[in-house]
Amino acid sequence: MIEIIRNPNIDFISKRKYGFAFSAIVIFVSLLLIFIKGPNFGIDFTGGALLQIRFEESVTTSTLRNSLAKVGQANAQIQALGTMNKEYIIRAAGENPEGFAGAVKTILAEDFPDNAKEFLREETVEPKIGKELLLKTIWAVILALFLILIYVSIRFDYRFGVAAVIALFHDAVFTIGVLVITQREFSIVVVGALLTIIGYSINDSIVISDRIREKQSKMRREPYNVILNTGLNETLSRTILTVGTTLLAVIALLLFGGSVIADFAFTLLVGFVIGTYSSIFILANIVSVWEERFPKKKK
Amino acid sequence: MRHIGLRIGIVVVAVVLGIYAIIPTIRLYTEENLSEATKLTLAKRAIHLGLDLRGGMHLVLEVDTAGIQEKPQDLRDRAFEIIQNRIDEFGVYEPVIEKQSGGRIMVQLPGVDRERAVELIKKVAHLEFRLVEDERVGEIVEKVDKALQGEDTLAFEQPFSSYIVGVDRDPAIDYRDEDSVRVMLARAQEAIPEDVEFAFGPKEENAGREIKRLYLLKKTAELTGEAIRDARHGPNQSGNLQYVGTWEISLEFKRESARKFATITGRNINKRLAIVLDGVVQSAPMITERIPQGRASITGRFTPEEARDLGIILRAGALPAPLKIVEERTVGPSLGRDSIESGIRAVLIAGIVVVVFMLIYYSLSGFVADIALFLNLFFLLAVLSAFRGSLTMPGIAGIALTIGMAVDANVLIFERIREELKIGKTTRTAIDQGFARAWITIFDSNITTIIIGVILFVFGTGSIKGFALTLTIGLLSNLFTAVFVGKVILNYFTYKFEVHKLRI
Numbered sequence: 076m077i078e079i080i081r082n083p084n085i086d087f088i089s090k091r092k093y094g095f096a097f098s099a100i101v102i103f104v105s106l107l108l109i110f111i112k113g114p115n116f117g118i119d120f121t122g123g124a125l126l127q128i129r130f131e132e133s134v135t136t137s138t139l140r141n142s143l144a145k146v147g148q149a150n151a152q153i154q155a156l157g158t159m160n161k162e163y164i165i166r167a168a169g170e171n172p173e174g175f176a177g178a179v180k181t182i183l184a185e186d187f188p189d190n191a192k193e194f195l196r197e198e199t200v201e202p203k204i205g206k207e208l209l210l211k212t213i214w215a216v217i218l219a220l221f222l223i224l225i226y227v228s229i230r231f232d233y234r235f236g237v238a239a240v241i242a243l244f245h246d247a248v249f250t251i252g253v254l255v256i257t258q259r260e261f262s263i264v265v266v267g268a269l270l271t272i273i274g275y276s277i278n279d280s281i282v283i284s285d286r287i288r289e290k291q292s293k294m295r296r297e298p299y300n301v302i303l304n305t306g307l308n309e310t311l312s313r314t315i316l317t318v319g320t321t322l323l324a325v326i327a328l329l330l331f332g333g334s335v336i337a338d339f340a341f342t343l344l345v346g347f348v349i350g351t352y353s354s355i356f357i358l359a360n361i362v363s364v365w366e367e368r369f370p371k372k373k374k
Numbered sequence: 375m376r377h378i379g380l381r382i383g384i385v386v387v388a389v390v391l392g393i394y395a396i397i398p399t400i401r402l403y404t405e406e407n408l409s410e411a412t413k414l415t416l417a418k419r420a421i422h423l424g425l426d427l428r429g430g431m432h433l434v435l436e437v438d439t440a441g442i443q444e445k446p447q448d449l450r451d452r453a454f455e456i457i458q459n460r461i462d463e464f465g466v467y468e469p470v471i472e473k474q475s476g477g478r479i480m481v482q483l484p485g486v487d488r489e490r491a492v493e494l495i496k497k498v499a500h501l502e503f504r505l506v507e508d509e510r511v512g513e514i515v516e517k518v519d520k521a522l523q524g525e526d527t528l529a530f531e532q533p534f535s536s537y538i539v540g541v542d543r544d545p546a547i548d549y550r551d552e553d554s555v556r557v558m559l560a561r562a563q564e565a566i567p568e569d570v571e572f573a574f575g576p577k578e579e580n581a582g583r584e585i586k587r588l589y590l591l592k593k594t595a596e597l598t599g600e601a602i603r604d605a606r607h608g609p610n611q612s613g614n615l616q617y618v619g620t621w622e623i624s625l626e627f628k629r630e631s632a633r634k635f636a637t638i639t640g641r642n643i644n645k646r647l648a649i650v651l652d653g654v655v656q657s658a659p660m661i662t663e664r665i666p667q668g669r670a671s672i673t674g675r676f677t678p679e680e681a682r683d684l685g686i687i688l689r690a691g692a693l694p695a696p697l698k699i700v701e702e703r704t705v706g707p708s709l710g711r712d713s714i715e716s717g718i719r720a721v722l723i724a725g726i727v728v729v730v731f732m733l734i735y736y737s738l739s740g741f742v743a744d745i746a747l748f749l750n751l752f753f754l755l756a757v758l759s760a761f762r763g764s765l766t767m768p769g770i771a772g773i774a775l776t777i778g779m780a781v782d783a784n785v786l787i788f789e790r791i792r793e794e795l796k797i798g799k800t801t802r803t804a805i806d807q808g809f810a811r812a813w814i815t816i817f818d819s820n821i822t823t824i825i826i827g828v829i830l831f832v833f834g835t836g837s838i839k840g841f842a843l844t845l846t847i848g849l850l851s852n853l854f855t856a857v858f859v860g861k862v863i864l865n866y867f868t869y870k871f872e873v874h875k876l877r878i
Contacts, residue, residue, distance in 0.1 A: 119835075127709065173699065195709035197488065201700040204434065207476075208835070215833035222825050230818055264768060267830055267838040271845070274826030275779070278819035282786065285815045313789045316735070317782040320728050324778030327724035328771055333716030335426065335709070335767050343775070 083308045087355065088300040088363050094356035098245060105252025114255050117166075117262035120209045122202025124172035126165045126179055131191035133160035142186040146178040156334050162195075166260075172199035212266050219270055220244070223277055231284050238361035239280040242353040243273045249353075250346040259338050268342035275321070276350025279314055280358050286310045287359065299366045303359045311355070318351045378869065381862045388854070389749070392756035395419075399759040421758045422468070424766030424840050427714050429707035430484035431491060432836055435697045437477060448689075450477040453697055455686045457481060459651055460494050462576060478700070482836075488704050496697055497652075501599025501688070503638075505592040506646035506658050507570050511545060514566055514590060521565035522558060534558050541580050541587060544658075549577050549584035569593055573648070575655045589655045591648055596638045601631030605688035607681035610673055617673050621681035625670045625688060632668025640664035649688065656687050703836075717770035724774045725751075732781055736788055742863045743784035746855045750780050753851035754844065763847075766840030776848030782819070783856035787812040801868055809861045816857060820849045 087094075118125050136153050143151050148167055156162040167175050176199055183192060220240050228236030247269055254261060287306035294302050325347065329340035398419040401408070408416070425432050435457070437449040454473055461469050461481070470482040483491055519533045537555055538545045547555050552574070559572055566572070575587035604626045610617040627635050638647075639661050648658040659672045672684070729747065732740035754776065758765065791808030799807065827846030831839050 129708075173702075193706060193708060194704075195706045197702065197704040199699070199702045201698075204701050211833055215829055218833075219826055219829050222829070223822055226822060226825065263835055263838060267768060267834060267841055270826050270830055271775070271823075271841075274823040277822045278779075278782065281819045281822060282815050285818065309793075313785050316785045316789075317779070320731060320781045320785075321775070321778035323727045323731065324724035324774045327727060328720045328774050330720075331716055331723055332720040332771065332774075333713055333767075335713050336717070336720075336771050339768060339771055 083311045085308060085311070086304055087307050088304050088360065091356070091360035091363065094360055098249075098353070098357060101252065102245060102248055105248045105255075108252050108255040109248070112255055114251060114261035115258045116168075117260040117265075118168060118172070118198060118200050118205070119263040120205045120212075120261070121168040122170070122172060122200050122205040123166065123168035124175040124179075124200075125196065125198040126176060126194060127156075127162070127196035128165065128183070129162045129193045129195055130187070131161075134163075134187065134190065135160060136163075138186075139163060139165070142182050143179065145186075146182045148175065148179065151175075151179075162334075164196075170202060172201065175199075208263060212263070216247070216266075216270065216273075219273055223273070227277070227281065227284070230281075231288060234362050234365050235280075235284045235358075238358050238365070239277055239284070241361055242280060242357045243276055243350075245353050245357060246272055246276050246346060246350045249349045250342060253345045253349075254342065257341075259341060262338065264336075264339045265342050268339050269346065271343060272346030272350055275347060276354060279318070279351055279354035282313065283307060283310050283354055283358060287362075300363055303363050307355060307359055314351060314355065318347060321347060378862070378865055381858070382866065385859050385862055388753070392753055395756040395760040396752070399755065417468070419759065419762070421755065422762060422764050423710075423714075424764045424769065424837060425482055425484060425703070425710075426705050426767045426837050427710045427717075427765065428484050429705050429710040430482065431486060431488055431702065431704040433481045433483075433495065433699055434474070434701035435479045435481065435495065436700045438698050447477055450479060452686050452689055454479050455683060456651065457495060457697075459576065459654055459656075459687075460497075462654075479697075485707060492699070492702075496699070500652055501602075502595035502650045503597040503601075504595050504648050504650055505642060506648050507590045507592060508646060510567075510570065511590045514570070515545075517565040518558070518562040521562040534562070538588065539585070541585055544575075544587045544589070546575075546580070546585045546587045549586055552586060555588075573650065573653060573655050587655065589648055589658060591650070591655070595650075596647070597627075597631060597634060599688075601627050601635070602688055603628045605685045607676075607678070607685040611671075614673075617675070620674065621676040621678050622671050622673045623676070623681050623685045623688065625672065627668035627670070629668065632666075635668060635670070636664060636666045639670075649684070651687050657684055713767045713770075717767060721770060721774045721777070724777050728777055728781060732784070736784075739788055739791075739864070742860055742867075743781055743788070743856070745863060746784060746860045747777065747780055749859055750776065750848065750852050750855040753855065754848045757847050757851065758844070763843050764840060765844070766837040768837050769840030769844045772841040772844030772848065775845060776852070779823070780848065780852045780856060783812070783816045783852055784860060786816055787856070787860065805861070805864050805868065809857065813857055817853065820853055824849055 136155060139153055140149065143149060143153070143165070151165050151167040154164040154166070156164065165179060176197060180194075220243060223243065224236045224240045226236075227239045250269060250272060251261075254265065259265070283306055286309055287303055290302045290305050290309075294305065297305075322344065325340055325343045328336060329344060332340055398416045399421045402413065402416040402420045435453070437453045450473065454471065457479060458471050461471060461483070466483045466486055468484055470480070472480045474480050481495065515535050515538065519535050522534055534555075537547050537551050537558075539548065540546070559566070569592060570590055571593055573589050573591050575589065577584055577586055579585075602625060605623055607621055607623045610620050610622045642661050643663060644660065646658040646660050649656045657672065657674075659674065676684070725747075729744045732743045732747075734740070736743060751773065754773065757763070787808050790812045791804050794804035794807045795801070824846055827842045827849070830842035831846065834842055
């Protein structure tokens with residue numbers, strides 16, 4: 076029988092100040108990044124146009140940029156895919172996306188007449204649509220957090236509900252912070268990934284809360300923090316195992332899933348790790364602080 | 375241990391149903407040389423690929439309401455009718471046209487030429503009233519036959535006239551013959567007098583056959599859609615017993631056109647006046663009398679829906695509102711193929727890695743988890759097939775993720791069983807207790823992810839919906855495979871082989 080950790084007995088609760096301090100710093104930095112630098116919003120949200128092109132012969136980024144400059148698109152983002160210099164994504168935010176796509180196609184036809192081009196993907200989004208989508212997205216996230224708060228409060232205790240939602244919020248902000256640093260494109264698919272992270276991270280929180288609740292009825296005489304610690308330790312190997320298998324799947328997606336899904340997989344990878352950390356170091360610790368400050372009346 | 379026979383029975387029935395559901399999908403995507411008809415029947419019961427995998431375009435259109443006084447929704451309905459009409463003409467396989475909130479229309483066209491499709495959709499609607507030359511049809515069909523006989527280079531097996539079947543009182547052709555008929559008409563151009571031409575009606579079902587009506591129309595239009603002020607549908611008011619219970623469309627012409635309409639109707643009593651939208655004859659009512667006041671009604675055996683659609687078409691012509699593309703996503707076919715390939719590769723690798731991991735970590739019990747995992751994927755695909763769900767690239771990611779997450783249930787159960795064994799319970803009790811204790815946790819944690827899945831499905835755009843779909847179905851079937859099936863297998867083996875020591 077293989078076991079990851081044999082009868083773990085780690086005192087998470089007494090070390091909670093380290094977890095809180097780490098998370099507080101990270102959240103502060105993430106919020107700064109989000110509000111100052113801002114995520115690299117994709118055209119889904121800003122409006123704009125995207126062209127994915129595959130050339131027959133390789134083309135350098137600088138020649139591409141020169142061509143784009145001729146049609147007044149010097150600021151368009153150019154992203155090379157693969158290492159062959161044959162496939163590129165060209166992106167421009169802003170008004171009149173249809174005009175952009177047309178202009179780019181024309182200038183490429185002029186500047187690279189003998190180089191066969193295939194347009195793999197073409198997207199145009201009016202800024203108006205992007206704004207609506209952003210609003211819709213924010214509502215979706217709020218609704219998701221709210222429903223989870225309700226569910227966890229009903230199934231467990233409102234303290235676990237609130238703590239779980241704080242942990243989820245922490246996960247989302249932390250993950251977006253990482254996305255800002257890496258300047259990954261923040262598209263609608265990435266939002267889908269963020270919501271998935273929320274849904275997944277709550278699983279760990281629930282499994283842990285569930286075990287704590289069970290221990291509560293069995294260890295009535297023990298101090299509350301001991302109960303919390305026992306719950307965390309008893310679920311530790313399960314937590315590591317399931318996150319492990321899920322991460323295996325996500326890494327497979329990231330490495331082999333192709334260009335279309337790479338940002339999605341990357342976001343999941345980062346978020347799942349953060350989510351697991353917060354389930355272990357944030358959730359029970361919030362409940363523990365809460366209990367110390369405002370002890371529940373014993374029935 | 376109770377009801378082991380019954381529980382095995384349930385699993386077997388579920389698997390059989392799953393196989394039944396999944397067969398069309400497997401046939402559609404693996405068998406070669408399928409006939410078109412078989413493909414269509416199979417496609418109705420198979421998973422279909424999203425635009426990002428098969429290539430195609432996704433458009434969201436908005437009616438440009440600038441300077442127009444009408445309700446956006448009304449304008450939208452008319453634009454919808456026009457687009458549907460054009461796309462039917464375009465002949466795209468499995469198009470999707472949907473009304474969306476905010477007066478928008480969503481159009482999905484798999485595998486089409488982008489430029490042509492955009493041009494087709496953005497064109498302003500063109501509505502005309504043209505006279506039908508019914509009495510000349512016979513004579514002209516004969517001429518066409520003769521002209522084609524003379525063309526010895528052409529190997530049409532049958533004469534033109536043999537393609538024509540009678541439907542009600544109209545000539546019509548079988549929908550499948552449309553291309554040949556169009557070619558014949560083009561070849562026999564010379565035989566058709568200058569002032570007339572043939573036009574088709576929309577595709578319709580008549581006595582179990584798909585047909586298109588054929589009309590001989592005057593080339594010049596008597597009036598265009600701009601002549602119409604309004605068109606409304608309502609129950610028939612004429613009191614004519616023949617039309618009791620049917621619906622009619624009442625038309626109102628603009629003042630200057632009303633006089634012209636009076637002249638036209640006066641001169642052509644007992645002829646038919648075709649309503650032609652973008653070249654397709656929508657209806658061809660008979661002129662029964664001169665209509666002086668610019669108010670006409672079209673009666674027939676219309677159902678409320680038919681009357682409504684015709685009303686919308688007539689108003690559509692009255693008001694050519696331009697359509698604006700507010701969102702376009704086009705994926706070329708080769709990117710779609712690349713995505714399918716890399717998607718399948720990622721799912722396979724994820725599957726193999728997780729399966730091997732479970733075997734190593736939980737030995738024989740890991741094998742049970744692997745069977746549950748395999749069944750989970752199997753049911754996921756079966757349910758997708760049964761509901762004709764669409765598979766997108768994020769959908770494939772959802773499948774990969776399901777693989778990773780599904781074993782969570784097994785892990786929870788096995789960890790519980792291990793704990794029970796540690797405190798000295800017998801194998802059987804440990805299994806029973808393990809499942810019982812883990813069940814509520816598994817349920818709780820799956821439900822929250824399913825909540826997220828549903829939110830993603832409701833709020834998400836096209837490809838994200840595909841992700842929500844596979845993830846949600848995957849987790850639901852996980853509840854069945856990991857808990858129910860997993861327990862059946864463990865129970866059965868420990869019972870059959872009288873296992874006293876569980877390797878878990």
